[in-house]
Amino acid sequence: MEYNHRAAGEVTANELEFPLLHVVTQDGITEHGEEDLVRGLVEQSQAEDGTYILVTDTTAPKTPTYTKKPGRSIVDDFPPIAVRDYASLTNTFLEDVLEARSRIPVVDTxxxxxxxxxxxxxxxxxxxxxxxxxxxxxxxxxxSPVWDSARYFLVHDLENVLEDYSEHIREALRSWTEKGDTQKVANHILEVLQVCDYDASKLEDYRQRDPEYR
Structure with a gap:
């Protein structure tokens, strides 16, 4: 399926069009700056009858700045929203699509x-x-799709990576993962970017090289 990628930190709700798929954790919403975007997109999709699919790690995503009542979620504020349990969806994906070939424990991610x-x-x-x-x-x-992650920072975020190095990569990774230490993953991404001199063509050459000679 073809799609246009937009980085959450670079857009506002009124700049986006539906249908739209948005992937973010609850921590990403409340701690890493996507609360306004999520709330704006929900309101806009309701007003325009647009298809907005919010993929997150909870069935009751919260926007506490907008909802003062403790525990209240956007599902409570916008009853037409349909909720699908992410855990059951991922179980189906792991069993039916990947045929249980992943070696990473589900308890980890x-x-x-x-x-x-x-x-x-x-x-x-x-x-x-x-x-x-x-x-x-x-x-x-x-x-491997992990090469796309390294390429992402070169294409979309190189200036910030060069300025903040692993700290910036680690902050970005926190919005992709539910939990756990992201420092080691950030280090791997930073290492390959450094090996390739932050150059996309060199990264591509490195990717195609036999692992024995990397």
Whole structure:
């Protein structure tokens, strides 16, 4: 499916069009600046009868700045919203789509990106049993989706990465993961960017190289 990627930190709700898929954790909403965006998109989708799919790690995403009553979520504020349990959806994806090939324990993450990468790594005989392992770029298969993560920072966020290095990468990763230490993953991404001199063409050459010679 073709789509246009927009970074949450670079847009406001009125700049976006529906249908729209938005992936963010509850922590990303409340702690990392996406609360206004989520609330604005919900309100705009209701007003325009647009399709807004919010993929998050809770069935009751909260925007506490807008909802003063403790425990109240956007589902309470906007009754027409349909809620699907993410845990059951990911279970279906892991079993039916990945055919249980991911080596990462579900208790560690339900992020389907990581599980898809793990399944591909396992088939290729590459490290696959943890999030950190699949981000070891010295071992990652050339067709692994983890290369897209490194490429993302080069294409969309290079200026900030050069300024803040691993801290900025770690902050970005926190909005992609439910929990856990992101520092080791950030270090792997930073290492491969440094090896490739922050150059997209060199990153592509490195990706295509046999892991034995990386």
């Amino acid at each position: 339900r992020n389907v990106f990581f599980h898809a990468a793990s399944a591909l790594h396992a088939e290729a005989g590459a490290p696959a049993d943890s999030i950190e392992a699949v981000f070891d770029y010295t071992e990652a298969p050339p067709d």
